[in-house]
Amino acid sequence: MASNKKRTPKSLAAGRPPTFHRPKSISRKATKTLINRLHLLEKRKRQAIAKGDKAEEAAIDAEIQSLGGIKRYQEASLQGQRHDRGGDSSRVLMQWLQPCLTSKPSSGRRLRMLEVGALSTQNACSKSGCFDIERIDLNSQGEGILQQDFMQRPLPRDESERFDIISLSLVLNFVPDPKGRGDMLRRATHFLFPPGQHLDNPQLAAHFPSLFLVLPAPCVTNSRYLDEERLASIMTSLGYTKTASKTSQRLVYYLWKRDSSCGGAERQFSKKEIRSGASRNNFAIVLD
Template sequence: MAATKKKRPQKNLAAGRPPTIQKPKSISRKTTKTIINKLHLLEKRRLQAKSKGDKKEEDAINAEIEELGGLEKYQQASLQGQSDDRGGDSSRVLMQWLEPCVPLRKDAAAKGAARLRMLEVGALSTHNACSKSDMFEIERIDLNSQGEGILQQDFMERPLPKDDSEKFDIISLSLVLNFVPDPRGRGEMLLRTLQFLHKPQGRYGDSQPLKSSFPSLFLVLPAPCVSNSRYLDDGRLIDMMESMGYVIAASKTTQRLVYYLWKRESASVSVEKPFPKKEIRSGPTRNNFAIVVG
């Protein structure tokens, strides 16, 4: 009589990232995009069903998510998208922008000055371009980390800094905001970054490259979130960020991604005006990505 196989326990969407030391099997760019988009849509539908109290629909969507491979599959696709043959990790763009600051920081380090502090939210690896630059003291967090050097923590539940020693010169939100399923939650995440950043006045001395780049937020989104949304375009995002006290220091758009470096200009943590969900572009091919602030 054949031995009965034990069923593996099902994992839900919060089951955790696969260890970063494991190299995922190669999957095509088209498949990567399809997996990520499908899981985003299912997660949105799941939350809608949960808010309506429709347990049957929520369970059905959870089953569909599991059939696709859940968060593990999503993160495999994300890691594959950051591999060298797909253009490498997004922090390479950031380090290109910060190139004028590198010799200044190396000189400061030689004189015993502390490195700049970075908080990397949704970290996948400890070997990206920022890590190799030796420019930053980096704290890496992720909702479901299984990798060494990455703390398992929800940014929205991270304790607020007690003093300046616990604040950061730069925060990285690379392909993080788009996985927050609720538009208001995205706005709250952006606003919360201000509470973890240093105030801009007087921290970087007379160094113009440092003063023009820090303190800052590095934000990366899938390009369609900005280029093809009913509710968001580049102008509205700029207005939204400026209302929080950010100004755009650098930006870059590729076929797949949009990169921003937002410099904090205001010392206050507030929103000057609300940004509700409002249609600014119509058309059947538009997506529903939105950010609600205030």
């Protein structure tokens, strides 16, 4: 049964490197190298924090700053979203949703989307004209993106502050610890409309409210603590049903529908090894 104990949600900033200004031009090879290096440094930093090694933590922070921190990471990610680089994960989402988006709610309103970790106002979802989109990010890259930590965002007071769909594209992997990732997934449910109560169009009601989740593929395909089955169990526990998924060489994409029929007692998921091997990574999601 879900615990009623109040939690103080951790700031996402705890898992993101500090900002540092650098020129914006970056090659494709350099983009990939930079992103991979920053991910590795974040992993090493979490390990140093867990061990209480302040000297190692400071040294890693210094290297992160020398690479440009979150500002540089976001510039690299923006370039990775260019069409000629196969980016913009929201194109996958639009392919999945296009058949149902030909119809609209009888009320005439557009579907509401919350995009967490937004990098651009010109992605496929933005250009579709199907959504009223609220975009937030820890370090806003321009107009149309509110600078805000999702874990500190006030919970909805009424339906005007809820959404039909939430996008967590390459966000969960930047939360610094397994419990924080579980807290983020749990918190997202509070920002979605209650299932089966807000849409009078059956075609749309079959797909919304929903959560779009994108992770680096190794988080699921090569983790000691997480695989497809365990991720599905965690999401089912939170009241979701998987409606679409895709795995590429670099990323895994999921669309989860919030479904009242899946509701009930929320299970606990500890950090439990499910695959062994020296080459495995330690990505995990914990629900306590």
